[in-house]
Amino acid sequence: xxxxxxxxxxxxxxxxxxxxxxxxxxxxxxxxxxxxxxxxxxxxxxxxxxxxxxxxxxxxxxxxxxxxxxxxxxxxxxxxxxxxxxxxxxxxxxxxxxxxxxxxxxxxxxxxxx
Amino acid sequence: xxxxxxxxxxxxxxxxxxxxxxxxxxxxxxxxxxxxxxxxxxxxxxxxxxxxxxxxxxxxxxxxxxxxxxxxxxxxxxxxxxxxxxxxxxxxxxxxxxxxxxxxxxxxxxx
Numbered sequence: 001x002x003x004x005x006x007x008x009x010x011x012x013x014x015x016x017x018x019x020x021x022x023x024x025x026x027x028x029x030x031x032x033x034x035x036x037x038x039x040x041x042x043x044x045x046x047x048x049x050x051x052x053x054x055x056x057x058x059x060x061x062x063x064x065x066x067x068x069x070x071x072x073x074x075x076x077x078x079x080x081x082x083x084x085x086x087x088x089x090x091x092x093x094x095x096x097x098x099x100x101x102x103x104x105x106x107x108x109x110x111x112x113x114x
Numbered sequence: 115x116x117x118x119x120x121x122x123x124x125x126x127x128x129x130x131x132x133x134x135x136x137x138x139x140x141x142x143x144x145x146x147x148x149x150x151x152x153x154x155x156x157x158x159x160x161x162x163x164x165x166x167x168x169x170x171x172x173x174x175x176x177x178x179x180x181x182x183x184x185x186x187x188x189x190x191x192x193x194x195x196x197x198x199x200x201x202x203x204x205x206x207x208x209x210x211x212x213x214x215x216x217x218x219x220x221x222x223x224x225x
Contacts, residue, residue, distance in 0.1 A: 004157075006157075031210065033212065035213075040217075041217060041218070042118075042205075042216055043215050045212045048211070055211075091158070097210070103148070103210065104160060105150070105158045105160075106157050107156055107157045108157045110155075
């Protein structure tokens with residue numbers, strides 16, 4: 001399968017713990033996006049990378065959230081000191097650079113903070 | 115920033131009938147409009163898209179129309195089948211820098 005891969009698929013953590021998610025994009029895609037989706041809502045933009053550069057961050061991305069893409073390939077999203085409000089589906093997508101290029105999503109990581 | 119509104123939030127149709135979902139956007143600079151289908155517990159799947167230099171695009175039973183002047187675009191599904199049942203999201207983007215999504219339409223096709 002050469003699509004976008006996210007791990008883990010599910011994560012249950014206690015409030016206050018740190019969690020890290022991984023995203024492996026489609027190999028030739030240089031853009032990588034992180035989105036958050038809560039039940040009944042559309043995906044909300046968090047941040048995106050072009051190669052290893054983080055080009056834009058949403059105000060939703062508080063200082064407890066950090067994302068990296070060190071070699072321009074896979075990316076990690078870390079949430080520190082998790083809160084119950086962080087419970088959501090975290091989606092990763094990738095695309096090639098340019099106007100109107102298709103973005104393909106992974107299956108997401110479902111985070112539950114208890 | 116961009117604001118995308120989507121209607122209706124739920125839609126039920128009989129198998130074989132057509133379904134139409136409508137979206138409006140606020141930023142006239144947006145130039146790319148994809149549609150995604152999302153099944154329970156899965157990530158969104160791109161089903162069709164349209165760019166601002168095109169007014170209509172069709173792929174088998176699915177079509178999308180774009181009216182740049184009115185800043186709205188629509189998804190049309192003809193000859194609906196039970197497997198079309200899912201949540202559909204529209205999105206708007208400027209050069210793929212980020213995608214702004216609508217709130218989704220839950221489509222149910224009744225056999």
